[in-house]
Amino acid sequence: MTRYLRFLLPLLSICLLTAGCFRIGSVWFVVGLLLFGWIWIVGLIFHWSWIPPLALFIAFGTAALGLYLDPSRGFRSNFSIGPYSLLGTSDPGHSVVFLLPAVLCALFAWDLAEFHIRLQKASPEDDLTRMEQRHLLRLAGLAITASALWLAALTQHFNPSFEWVVILMLCSVWGIRRMVNWLLGQES
Amino acid sequence: MNRPFLLSILIFLLLFVGFATIQPSILALALPLLLYLLAGIWRSPEKVQLRAERILDAERVKTGDEVTVTLKVSNLGSALEEVFLEDHLPAGLEVTSGSLQHLVEIPAGGSVSWAYTVRGRRGYYGLRSIRAIVGEHLGLARLDQELTTDGQLFVLPPVLRLRRVSIQPRRTRVFSGTIPARQGGSGVEFFDLREYQAGDSPRWINWRATARHPQHVFSNQFEQERAADVGLILDGRHRTNDFGDRSIFEHSVLAAAALADTFLNSGNRVGLLFYGRQITWTLPGYGKLQGERILHDLSLAEPGDSQNFQELYVPRHLFPSRSQLVLFSPLIPEDYDILAALRMRGYQLLVISPDPVSFEAEGIAETQTNILAKRIVRLQRTVMLRRLRGAGIQVVDWDTSQQFEEIAKRELEQRYFVPSGILR
Numbered sequence: 105m106t107r108y109l110r111f112l113l114p115l116l117s118i119c120l121l122t123a124g125c126f127r128i129g130s131v132w133f134v135v136g137l138l139l140f141g142w143i144w145i146v147g148l149i150f151h152w153s154w155i156p157p158l159a160l161f162i163a164f165g166t167a168a169l170g171l172y173l174d175p176s177r178g179f180r181s182n183f184s185i186g187p188y189s190l191l192g193t194s195d196p197g198h199s200v201v202f203l204l205p206a207v208l209c210a211l212f213a214w215d216l217a218e219f220h221i222r223l224q225k226a227s228p229e230d231d232l233t234r235m236e237q238r239h240l241l242r243l244a245g246l247a248i249t250a251s252a253l254w255l256a257a258l259t260q261h262f263n264p265s266f267e268w269v270v271i272l273m274l275c276s277v278w279g280i281r282r283m284v285n286w287l288l289g290q291e292s
Numbered sequence: 293m294n295r296p297f298l299l300s301i302l303i304f305l306l307l308f309v310g311f312a313t314i315q316p317s318i319l320a321l322a323l324p325l326l327l328y329l330l331a332g333i334w335r336s337p338e339k340v341q342l343r344a345e346r347i348l349d350a351e352r353v354k355t356g357d358e359v360t361v362t363l364k365v366s367n368l369g370s371a372l373e374e375v376f377l378e379d380h381l382p383a384g385l386e387v388t389s390g391s392l393q394h395l396v397e398i399p400a401g402g403s404v405s406w407a408y409t410v411r412g413r414r415g416y417y418g419l420r421s422i423r424a425i426v427g428e429h430l431g432l433a434r435l436d437q438e439l440t441t442d443g444q445l446f447v448l449p450p451v452l453r454l455r456r457v458s459i460q461p462r463r464t465r466v467f468s469g470t471i472p473a474r475q476g477g478s479g480v481e482f483f484d485l486r487e488y489q490a491g492d493s494p495r496w497i498n499w500r501a502t503a504r505h506p507q508h509v510f511s512n513q514f515e516q517e518r519a520a521d522v523g524l525i526l527d528g529r530h531r532t533n534d535f536g537d538r539s540i541f542e543h544s545v546l547a548a549a550a551l552a553d554t555f556l557n558s559g560n561r562v563g564l565l566f567y568g569r570q571i572t573w574t575l576p577g578y579g580k581l582q583g584e585r586i587l588h589d590l591s592l593a594e595p596g597d598s599q600n601f602q603e604l605y606v607p608r609h610l611f612p613s614r615s616q617l618v619l620f621s622p623l624i625p626e627d628y629d630i631l632a633a634l635r636m637r638g639y640q641l642l643v644i645s646p647d648p649v650s651f652e653a654e655g656i657a658e659t660q661t662n663i664l665a666k667r668i669v670r671l672q673r674t675v676m677l678r679r680l681r682g683a684g685i686q687v688v689d690w691d692t693s694q695q696f697e698e699i700a701k702r703e704l705e706q707r708y709f710v711p712s713g714i715l716r
Contacts (some may be wrong), residue, residue, distance in 0.1 A: 224360055225378075227394050229391070235374065240332065246331055281300070286333060
């Protein structure tokens with residue numbers, strides 16, 4: 105299962121990114137994306153270790169750019185309860201429907217590339233099917249939770265003051281830093 | 293790059309860009325990454341308590357024999373989702389079946405075991421640890437541990453069975469053996485005549501001599517056969533044994549193992565001196581236990597260099613005077629003086645010399661220069677061996693392309709006669 109998903113998810117990610125960025129209007133941007141998608145697949149075939157992290161960065165960067173440059177603002181005003189977004193000022197365009205799943209696919213593609221390397225170290229006698237199933241189940245759980253949170257962020261709204269925004273930002277930076285430090289400490 | 297670190301960079305970038313552009317949708321991009329990190333923390337292993345056991349079906353094997361290694365890793369802590377186990381195999385051992393690496397899931401209180409078989413070249417191998425990388429399914433939190441185990445493997449050199457090796461030291465021990473003792477008494481080989489004494493068997497009477505001297509009756513005396521002290525000296529100097537990435541040392545070890553076995557089977561007292569990087573002295577002894585000791589020490593022997601033993605070194609105090617010494621060495625011209633000095637002191641010397649010239653020539657191209665060089669070195673060696681033989685030292689020049697059994701049968705089974713002119 106993993107061996108198919110390793111290739112399917114990057115393809116899906118690239119297709120969704122292309123669809124999401126199509127509205128920007130630059131043909132070269134779309135061609136560049138397709139070219140990168142091709143390099144991504146070739147890299148996976150030839151086991152280039154630098155490809156999955158690079159692809160993750162490019163996918164997220166492209167998605168951020170697509171969301172920023174999307175001319176079709178007003179997604180929430182058409183589909184949601186409130187007129188404002190999570191932090192108040194901006195309303196995403198229609199591309200969000202493609203770009204959010206695209207980054208999720210890119211994240212899972214990056215994860216499966218690493219997981220595949222770990223599986224390759226295993227012995228043929230090991231029960232890898234069970235391990236693969238549990239891994240994919242966890243990714244599915246993550247996908248569902250992330251989608252639910254996105255949906256909530258796109259449909260619900262609150263309008264905090266600037267001070268709260270700064271406090272929230274500092275808290276998130278501090279929290280993430282603590283989280284990463286903990287994980288790194290665990291590894292060492 | 294470290295995975296949590298990479299994710300954190302990406303999250304910080306998205307947060308920065310999201311806050312800078314006041315784009316909540318960009319902030320929302322960081323959500324899956326944050327969830328991913330949280331999932332890693334949530335399922336990260338808490339307290340890892342793994343214990344490893346190793347069982348080898350044999351700790352001492354001959355070269356080429358296979359050993360089954362069984363490993364069992366028990367989890368005494370909480371359940372572990374993903375454990376990568378890898379056994380460290382020392383260089384020189386090769387896996388013939390099974391696998392060294394396993395990726396498993398170990399429940400709390402559970403265990404996992406597996407087996408593999410190895411084969412190795414001569415040597416000592418310490419199997420002391422297993423590597424365990426414990427993590428969760430997403431591979432974010434990883435704990436790298438070394439699990440200590442007990443285990444050692446001695447791969448002994450092969451022992452060739454030789455029928456007999458004829459030696460004749462000047463001094464023998466009091467116990468009966470197979471070495472001619474140069475003394476009359478009971479034995480097999482004719483030694484001398486003496487006047488008949490009461491108690492002599494009538495079958496020992498030499499009728500021909502008695503007929504020539506009617507006043508006397510003569511009886512035959514036979515040469516006594518006794519055990520002897522044999523000192524084996526194994527030359528492990530790097531400069532004499534190693535030629536680039538090839539070493540002739542294994543041939544010396546093979547010959548030493550074969551001769552030690554043969555001498556011990558004949559009831560002799562055998563000791564072994566190895567010198568390379570350092571000196572290893574196996575105290576002289578008799579019997580099968582001594583054979584095992586010698587094989588054990590031979591399995592540990594590796595060629596090396598020492599400032600102190602650049603030249604051939606034989607500590608005479610370790611060997612009884614006028615005993616039999618057997619040197620296993622490819623020899624270099626500088627060794628002549630030391631060997632001649634030993635001979636002068638009354639030691640009976642046998643030198644088993646694997647031929648380094650033909651050995652080295654096998655590994656180099658047949659160019660005109662190389663052929664000429666080979667001829668020169670061959671001449672030097674021939675001269676040196678001739679000088680050694682002239683000094684009363686028995687030298688076996690062993691072309692390593694031939695089997696040692698053939699050489700031993702041809703050169704060691706016959707009684708060695710020292711050339712005339714040499715004081716015995």
